Structures are given as C-alpha cells and as structure tokens.
Amino acid sequence: MTEDRSVPLEEKQQTSPSVDTEKKDKEVKNPETPAPKKDPRSRLFRSSRMTIVAPAPHAKGKGSVPKVMYIVIAALLPAVIASIFFFGTAAMVTIMVAIFSAMVAEFACNKIMKTGLTIDDGSAILTGLLIALTLPPSFPILLTALGSVVAIVFGKQVFGGLGANIFNPALIGRAFLQASFPVKMTTWTLPAFAGADAVSGATPLGLMKFEGISTQLKPLLIGNIGGCIGETSAIALLAGGLILVILRVADWRIPLSYLGTVFLFGGALWLINPDIYPHPLFMLLSGGLILGAFFMATDMVTSPVTPLGTWIYGVGMGLILVVIRLWGGLPEGVMYSILFMNGLVPLLNRWTRPKYFGEIQEEKKKQ
C-alpha cells in the first residue's frame, strides 16, 4: 500500500468505501510521494482533521450577530457615562440591575425552553441596558428588575427568542412599567451634583405640556435636565448614534426620516402658531427622541429591511410622535410611536418589496 496515497478526502472514504476507489488507488502513480503514514487514511491530507464539504459561498463577510449587538452597546457608552455623571450612583445601580436581571431572565428562558444558551449573543445585555436608560433616576430596584424580566420574557422569548419578536423588547418592558406604575414612572429627579441632594422636578416636555414653560436648548443638548437616565444628554446620544450610522449598524434612513418628520411637521405647526406650539429644535432635543430614533427604532429585528419600508416607518413614527406630544394626553410619545410602527413592520416588509433587477423594463414592454 505504499503507492496508495491518491487521496480520497477522508469523508468520502468513510461514507462510501467503494470497490472502484480502492482499485484506482492501486493503479494510480503519484509522483509526490510522502512517506507512508501509520494511519492509512491520511495521505495527501496529512492533518488528521477532516476537510469540509460545504455548499458555496466558501468565503464569508466579517459581520456577526453578537458583533452587531456589542457595537450598539458600545455606542450607548457615551450616554451611559453621561447618565452616571448627571444622576450619580442611582443611574449606575439601575443600569446594573436591569442588565443583570435581563440576563438572568434570558438564562431561565433558555433553560425552560431547552434552547441553546443565548446570553452571550449580547441581545439580553442590550435590552437590559436600553430599559435602564428609559427609566427615571429614582426608580425602585425591584421594579427595574421586573421591567427587564417582562421585556425578555414577554417582549422576546414568548415569540421564540431573538429575531422572532415583533415589538422592541425594551419598549415592551417599559410600556409594562408605564401602564402598571404610572406614578413611579413619572416621578423625576433633577440631576444632582457633588454632594447636593437630589431634587425632584419635571421633565422639559412635562413643563411645556402642563405648565407652559419652555426649556433652553443648551441644557437640553448637554443633559442637565430632568428625565429618564439615558435620554437627557442629546450630545452623548448623537455621538453614539453617529457611530452606529457610520458603521452601518443602524440604517441612516430611520433616524433621518424620524427626526426629519418631527422637525418638519413640528416646524410647520410652530410657524403657524409659535405661541401654542414649541420650537422644532426643542421637539427634537427633548424627551427620549434622540435615544429612540438612533437606538430603539433602528433595532434590526423590529424595523423594515426595504428602503421604501424604512422611509414609511420613519415618517410614520414622526407623525405619531408629534400628534401624541402636542395633542395627546401624555407629554412623551416616543415609546408608543415606535411600538405602533413596529407592529406594521411585517406588512411593510411584504408590501414594499424592491423592484428586482430587470423588472421595470418588463412592465414597460407589457404596456
């Protein structure tokens, strides 16, 4: 058998050691003669590992699902730092509790549903982090944990886990808390600095809506205002959001169409009557709009994949938001605008199929 090195890749030999292979092996002469091996199976392939037999493509891009999740988490870091800077340990504790309980809930679901472990794909961490950023600073720890658990279990896992959910899980958790504990969810603490006691106060949107007081743009931009822990610093959020758009983790059309619609629609109303309606820049920078537009509306699972669908999705959210903020009973509408449009995404994906290559000509010819 010294000449017997002509090669079947190992699988083949195992699956069908056919007569004619063996026959051929004896006949074939191979000019490149590696020394006979102990293992008769390793001939041309000296490695003991098997070779792969797989369909094309054999090359692969560099992206991966966990990478996407961790990029979003990294892009949220400026906002996290800003929140800890403005709201102190309360923010830090809320964030840690939310992430931890989201991971525990994910782990428990994995065990109960007997799916493989998915806590390392980063999506539970991201959901927990997003929930924490949308809670008021002085929110009770137990309720924070409850919100995270609801988000993971009822926002994601009941649908079948990552990729199967219709609504943004973090917003489902928040919507649950908002409906169950409306008072606690609207008790705001103003940012406290070194040593000063935390003072309770309203958010700029609340002030505008219920007391008719407008807030200056500069504090809105920097974040030295009342509000949820992660939504106040527009600058930190914009920095992270731009990273997402540049890395193409977030589709640029979504923030552009969402914010653009709010700006144009709000601006038109402001032009009509500046006394009643707020300045469009105030609309853009206040509340959770920046956080929602860059980090929640762009959640891949719950946003459309087609360009046209994405535009409709963004414009729809913008319209709903302005309507809720200006004429609705609530001061803020980012959460509901996103959740509502999330529900339309499966239909948008179906209705807005792009024209495939060569389709237009075909129609022209028919006419």
Added chain:
Amino acid sequence: MKLSTFKKGLHPEDYKHFSAGRAIEVLPPAEDVYIPLLQHIGAPCEALVQKGDRVKTGQIIANSNAYVSAPVHASITGVVKDIDKYYHPLGRRAEMIHIQREGEEEWEYLEKVKDWKWTPKSKLLEIIRNAGIVGLGGATFPTHVKLDPPDDKSIDSFILNGVECEPYLTADDRLMIEHTDRILLGMAMMMHILDVHKGYIGIENNKPEAIARMQKRVVEQGYPFKVVPLKVKYPQGAEKMLIYSVLKRKVPAGKLPMDVGVVVNNVGTAYAVAEAIIDAKPLVQRVITVTGDGVKTPKNLMARIGTPFKDLFNACEGFKDDVKEVFMGGPMMGMTQYHLESPVVKGSSGIVAVSSDLVEELATFPCIRCGSCVKACPMNLMPLRLSALSQANRPESLADFGISNCIECGCCAFACPANIPLVQWIRVGKLRFRDYTAKLAKEVS
C-alpha cells in the same frame, strides 16, 4: 475617470496575489484522464468509443444529435480503459470515459479553413460546434448556440468578459496577458459570425496589466473594440451585471442577454474559438488556476480536460500540511470537492485549496432582519424573505418575491451576519417552486 459598475454587490477579499504573477505553464498530458460525457448545458452526449479502442488527441469520443449540445474530445492519445461512473467535480458520480495514455501523442485536427473572413458563417459555426466549445467562464453553454441567435433578435453589441470577479482565480487574467492576440482574434471571429460591429472588453480594474495589454494590442491592430475598465466589485462577471456595467442596459427578468441585443462571451471562449478556427484544434485543454493558501506553489496551468485534480496539485508541489477545504471555481460559487480523482472539466476555471486559517466553521444565529442581504443582492431581491418562505415551504409566495431571478452569486450568504445559508435555502426554494408549478400544471390538465 469614474469607472462604471453595477448597483449593489460586495467586495470579498480577492486573494489573487497567490497566482496572479505566475505565467501559464503547460501541464504535460496526464497518465489517466477521465472525460465526463456531459460537460455543458444541454443534451448529454453518447459515447462513440468502446472499451479497448485506441483514441487520438482531439478525436470526438462522444457526441449528440441535439442542437443544444457540444461534442466531447479525447484529450490524450491512448486507450479507452473503461466507460463508467467516476467522481465528478460537480457532486455526484457521472458517466465518464477513462483513457490511459499510450504511445506518442497524435492529433486529430478539425477541418481547416483557408481564410475565415471568406468562409461561410454556417461553416464557422459548424467548426465551433465540432470543436466542442462551450462558455468557459463556468456556465458551459454551447457557444455555437449563443453565436446563432434566432432571426427575430437583432444583436448590436458584443461584450468580451474578462472580469474574473471571483476571488483567487487568475486564469483569465493570465490568458489576457499572454495570449492577447489570440483572444482578440477569437473575439473578431465571433463578432464576424454575429455580424456585430460594436465590441466591448470588460475587465476589472484590479488587472492593470491585462487592461494595458489589451488596450495596446487593440490599438496596434486597429480593431474597433473598446476596452472598458470596471470598478472592482463582485459579481461583476455575471452576465446581467456585466451588461449593465458596460452598456447600462438591464436584461429584463426571465429574458436573455440577446433580448437587449447583446452577446457576452468569456475570454477563454474567445481563445478557444481562435484555436479551433486557426489551428484546427478542438477544445481539449484549458487554463486552470491552482491556488489557495494550502498549495505550496500556486500556478496557472494549461491542463488537458479530464486531468484529475490530484495531478494538478502534484504539479504545484502538493499541499501544505493543513488543508481544510478544496473547491473548484471561486469561493463564492465554487463546488467543494470531496475527492481529488475528480477531473478538470470544460467549466473548471480554478481549483482552490484553503487551509484552516481561511476556513471558519461559524455558528448560525436566527435572522435578525438586519437587511444586509437585501443591501448586497445585485438582483435587488429579498434573500431573507426567499429563504424564510423556502424553509416554510410556501412555494406559492416564492414567485411573488422573484425567486427565479436569483443568480446564486452568494452575496447574501456572504453578507449575512447570522451565517444563515441563504443561497442554499433559495436553491431549495427553486426546487420546491418547480415541483409546485409542475403539480399545478398536472392538476389543470
């Protein structure tokens, strides 16, 4: 100057450096060759020889009466050992003629013509058919059929495909550099047969030497061709993409390039046509790139059809220790090889052996609907949706999303961060859709 290209697509790592600088080496005829009876799209051939027959190089050993078909030639001089099923590079075992080399090489030539310009076109087409020439870019559609469009189609442009957009492969690149004149001559002949006066040569911009050579010879010999450098992007070499890149014409869905007045041929095909008409040599050899980081010295080889892959690798000093995957063709559309006895066929443009450094076994995640596949698909389809419908076995919806337009270029699966085998599911979907339409037709009748 802004280079023209098509929309979407992507940029895989090209790995052409392994073999790009290596001149084509002629591989001596192998001891044993295995020549498949079916090496083209169309009717399969029937063997004309029997076990024990002596055959000469270039002798037709299998043919078919069908129009859309191409004969198969013996690629060495020797004795037919057997006609049996052997390993085929495209997967399952297939009927092949096993010839063992014996004695001195003798050639059987095609009919010679004095001056091709004054030879009737039908004669030239007959020679091309008898030479067994098929599309050597990999599609293997019989060339004489392509060059003989139905009378109701008016062809006004001819595109020579020198794009070679698949990573690793450099066979066409080398051919353009080393056999420039032959290729241009073959192109002129094909344009003469088609009676077309506008000729374009599409070459991707990562082959500056080939572009310069072609440009120089076109000008020197006064051909009315236009060399079109193209922006590097995969899958530019796909017929429909190339036509769009060069002429900005879109081939309507479900139609052929000739419906927009274009015929596209590969540079390898042009070379084979010139060989057949000038040298009266049938298609018994082709250039094949043997490359990959698992090969000791990657090379571009002029190899006889039917040469087993192991002989090619041995000619390249064999494998490095750690070879993880071997595939024929490029990494985007190539077929994995499970056996190195498989022979070179007319459509083999390369054989690549990659080590474990470049092959990763990746975990699959659920689809997160990121839309990467939609952004990559050159045919502007929604691969995620096609794959999901295919998995759910809903063939009635597949047509609504244009499944038959998929060219299986692999861009979607390449781009997918969840590592979902999208192309594979789409292929399954195509089969399911075919079965479904067949069933419907049956019910109606």
